[in-house]
Amino acid sequence: MLLEFSERWPTPWFTGAFLIATTIAVATGMTRIAFLGLLVAATGYVAFFQFPEVANHVNLMLCLNIAMIGLLSVSLLRRRYSADDDYALIAPVLRISLMLTYALAGFHKLNSDYFDTASSCAAGILTSVIRALQTDLFGIPVVVPIALGAAYLGYRLARRGRFGVAGNRLFTMVTAAVGLAGLTAVAVVVFYAHLGPLLTAIGLIAAIAVLGWELGGGLLLAVPRLQACIVAFALTMHAALALIGFVDFGSMAAALLFAFLPASYRQVLIDGFIRLGGHSLSRVCAYVGMSIAIALVSGLNAHLESVAHWTLISGIVFDAAVLIVIWPILAAVSSPSQRPEWGGVRIIDARTPVLLYLVPAVLIAIALTPYLGLRTAGNFSMFSNLRTEGERSNHLLLGGNPLKIWGYQEDIVWIIDIDDRYGDVIHHYDAGARGYALPVVEFRKWIHDWDQAGYRVPLTYGYRGIRYTTDDIVTDPMWRTPNRTLPMVLLDFRVIQPGEPNYCRW
Numbered sequence: 185m186l187l188e189f190s191e192r193w194p195t196p197w198f199t200g201a202f203l204i205a206t207t208i209a210v211a212t213g214m215t216r217i218a219f220l221g222l223l224v225a226a227t228g229y230v231a232f233f234q235f236p237e238v239a240n241h242v243n244l245m246l247c248l249n250i251a252m253i254g255l256l257s258v259s260l261l262r263r264r265y266s267a268d269d270d271y272a273l274i275a276p277v278l279r280i281s282l283m284l285t286y287a288l289a290g291f292h293k294l295n296s297d298y299f300d301t302a303s304s305c306a307a308g309i310l311t312s313v314i315r316a317l318q319t320d321l322f323g324i325p326v327v328v329p330i331a332l333g334a335a336y337l338g339y340r341l342a343r344r345g346r347f348g349v350a351g352n353r354l355f356t357m358v359t360a361a362v363g364l365a366g367l368t369a370v371a372v373v374v375f376y377a378h379l380g381p382l383l384t385a386i387g388l389i390a391a392i393a394v395l396g397w398e399l400g401g402g403l404l405l406a407v408p409r410l411q412a413c414i415v416a417f418a419l420t421m422h423a424a425l426a427l428i429g430f431v432d433f434g435s436m437a438a439a440l441l442f443a444f445l446p447a448s449y450r451q452v453l454i455d456g457f458i459r460l461g462g463h464s465l466s467r468v469c470a471y472v473g474m475s476i477a478i479a480l481v482s483g484l485n486a487h488l489e490s491v492a493h494w495t496l497i498s499g500i501v502f503d504a505a506v507l508i509v510i511w512p513i514l515a516a517v518s519s520p521s522q523r524p525e526w527g528g529v530r531i532i533d534a535r536t537p538v539l540l541y542l543v544p545a546v547l548i549a550i551a552l553t554p555y556l557g558l559r560t561a562g563n564f565s566m567f568s569n570l571r572t573e574g575e576r577s578n579h580l581l582l583g584g585n586p587l588k589i590w591g592y593q594e595d596i597v598w599i600i601d602i603d604d605r606y607g608d609v610i611h612h613y614d615a616g617a618r619g620y621a622l623p624v625v626e627f628r629k630w631i632h633d634w635d636q637a638g639y640r641v642p643l644t645y646g647y648r649g650i651r652y653t654t655d656d657i658v659t660d661p662m663w664r665t666p667n668r669t670l671p672m673v674l675l676d677f678r679v680i681q682p683g684e685p686n687y688c689r690w
Contacts, residue, residue, distance in 0.1 A: 185226045188432040190479035193486045220256045236676040237611035241433045282440040288551040288564045290399025295578040297569035297685040305567035305688035307387030316427045341518040408528020426499035448524035456512035474505035557590035561676040571686040596621040598646035620679035628665045
């Protein structure tokens with residue numbers, strides 16, 4: 185929650201207050217009442233001031249927060265459960281929700297444009313990660329210290345794990361495979377600009393790998409013996425994505441992946457300490473402290489003075505914080521004498537109240553919205569290349585839009601000419617709107633936001649085959665929108681791109 189609100193500090197007073205409250209709660213020992221207070225504050229702020237224009241993972245956060253608020257409230261009022269009991273009751277919902285988030289995001293990617301490397305989001309994101317690793321920090325490409333650090337940590341684990349010793353063949357095989365994969369990744373980063381014809385193949389491999397991780401891995405998290413590999417792979421993927429700005433989602437995924445740790449490994453993580461200046465510090469507290477530092481510098485970067493390469497730096501710091509937390513688990517796994525047995529965890533627990541399982545049902549309903557003709561944003565279709573507007577979708581299984589009931593996506597306005605300066609109050613106006621279309625309900629949300637900001641917005645637009653020009657769309661009798669309707673409150677749409685293929689957007 186903290187890293188979500190502090191990414192750009194959109195409301196400094198709330199983010200600052202939440203940061204202070206979080207710091208105090210952690211420093212004095214996080215209690216259930218303190219955690220409940222933070223949940224209520226975060227959920228109320230998003231629901232009343234940001235929804236529905238929120239990121240995909242924020243919708244996930246809202247659903248889980250509401251579930252935890254309900255559980256903690258009942259627990260505290262009835263005084264029936266302990267903190268451990270509360271965790272045991274909510275853990276199945278956390279696990280299923282993350283599995284669904286991955287799997288549903290993967291399902292959206294089953295479309296023709298996702299596998300077109302010229303437009304695929306996977307290829308574009310891979311390119312962004314590689315460019316981030318090629319960035320010079322203090323005159324050195326960042327891939328160099330990362331590779332050296334990884335090699336040193338791998339060496340330490342290999343020594344603990346008695347690399348190559350009989351009886352530890354699995355660790356030997358895994359270490360060799362990871363090392364080979366790491367060398368391949370470094371080679372791709374270093375020689376990326378010279379790979380020529382191989383770039384198409386690399387982009388396609390990236391698309392298939394992400395799809396396999398999300399759709400396949402999300403579903404296979406239900407298999408206890410496979411959970412360790414999938415959790416490790418997921419953390420690696422989130423570490424790479426953090427370097428290009430996905431620290432907030434990475435932190436949420438890391439918290440939910442924690443729910444897949446068996447009790448013995450969870451205790452190894454909780455009991456982990458580091459020595460700092462002659463004192464012992466909990467590794468979890470170190471993680472929180474580094475997250476607070478990221479939040480503070482993000483505020484500086486957003487409102488006071490720009491920090492060069494801050495997105496990349498914040499990702500590196502976050503990855504280091506996660507590594508600090510999980511190091512005892514890596515050390516235990518690598519050492520035959522210290523390795524607890526991995527039995528995985530069961531996804532379902534009979535003790536969990538049935539009402540809490542409404543959360544996964546709501547997540548599935550949200551994910552179905554693009555195919556029903558409702559919202560095209562905030563439904564786990566981020567970076568998927570999915571297009572559902574019009575009579576046909578680009579989805580490989582639902583191309584004929586057989587589920588579409590509502591017509592919001594077909595009642596559209598084309599933005600022909602607009603001054604992009606007016607986009608500063610519009611959610612996700614980053615790439616501008618000229619030449620794109622908007623569903624009418626989203627267009628009216630824009631007009632409402634301009635009205636609230638006191639803007640006078642000249643606009644040339646097209647609607648139902650007719651071109652219009654107005655000196656001020658905000659006061660135009662046809663479009664004036666002083667109040668939000670229920671569809672405006674609940675629905676959220678991306679801009680609609682003309683032509684094909686459907687290029688990558690958030």
